[in-house]
Amino acid sequence: MAAAILAIGSACAASEPPRPTMWYWHNWADHDGVSHMTKCPVRDFDLKSMSAPAGPQWQDRLAAGRAQVIFTVQPAHWNGTWHPDPKVQWIIPLRGTWYVTAMDGHRVAMGPGEVSLGEDQLSRKDARGRVGHDAGNVGDGPVELMVIQTDEAPTVDRPCRFR
Template identity: 80%
Template sequence: MRRSRFFFAAVVFPCLFGIARADSTPSHPTMWYWHNWTDHDGVSHMTHCPVQNFDLKTMSKPAGPQWQDRLKAGPSQVIFTVQPAHWDGSWHPDPKVQWIIPLKGSWYVTAMDGKKVIMGPGDVSLGEDQKSRKDARGHIGHFAGNVGDDPVELMVIQTDETPTTDQPCRFR
């Protein structure tokens, strides 16, 4: 019983009433994204990559500070897509270097090396397999499709980035 009272007094009570503890300095966060990249042989891969170079600052005064990591500045296009139930993307490379964020539902990406990643709301993917080359089976880029029986809603942010090879996790 004493332990639970201590926990409440030391941890819960200060949080409820906005009382900061001396050791409550925020630490740098780490976020993650999946990178669909191509190696020098033209084979695509999926790698889980950290985003961790955050600065604590305001985006617009007088709003309070928030952690920010600006990966790249430049022109981009935002596209919302709804993939119908049982959508099948077949084998294809991404049309541009693009960030893909599932908003509703789950979808998967299978790279040419056979790695399959299932993503849902809260996941982020960077599609950069434009330099992939057809393999002996006729596969190029990645195979994508929906998981389950519902449509999948995505937000796609296409960039003006030049596709690279042999650079997994190039945005940190």
């Protein structure tokens, strides 16, 4: 019996750990041109080395293509007013907190390490003149962001399209 328990324990130790789940906020537009914020999972991870002989790490490659990395520092009390994202872009706060308010009224504040996918290019001006999203800083300090603009084509009615 002890040998059987030891064998089961060894098999469990040698098996792959459970796949992780990470989360991002997706700012997307629906077929009526209204933007929304939806919390989305990233969970299609594979455990492999990114560059041998480095040890394996969980990786989920969402889309292959060209990208532009931009670091930005928004001054204290910055407000971007209503505007669509210039490109499909990933936004990661590095320092400070910023917010995004979608046309449907959903507001999300994001701090360091949180991730947002901006994809509201196909939103349309509403009766109040709003289009895209409103964004700005929370608090009295500047906000540092890393923005990764992609060559992805924007979509409609596809919240959480990257899983």
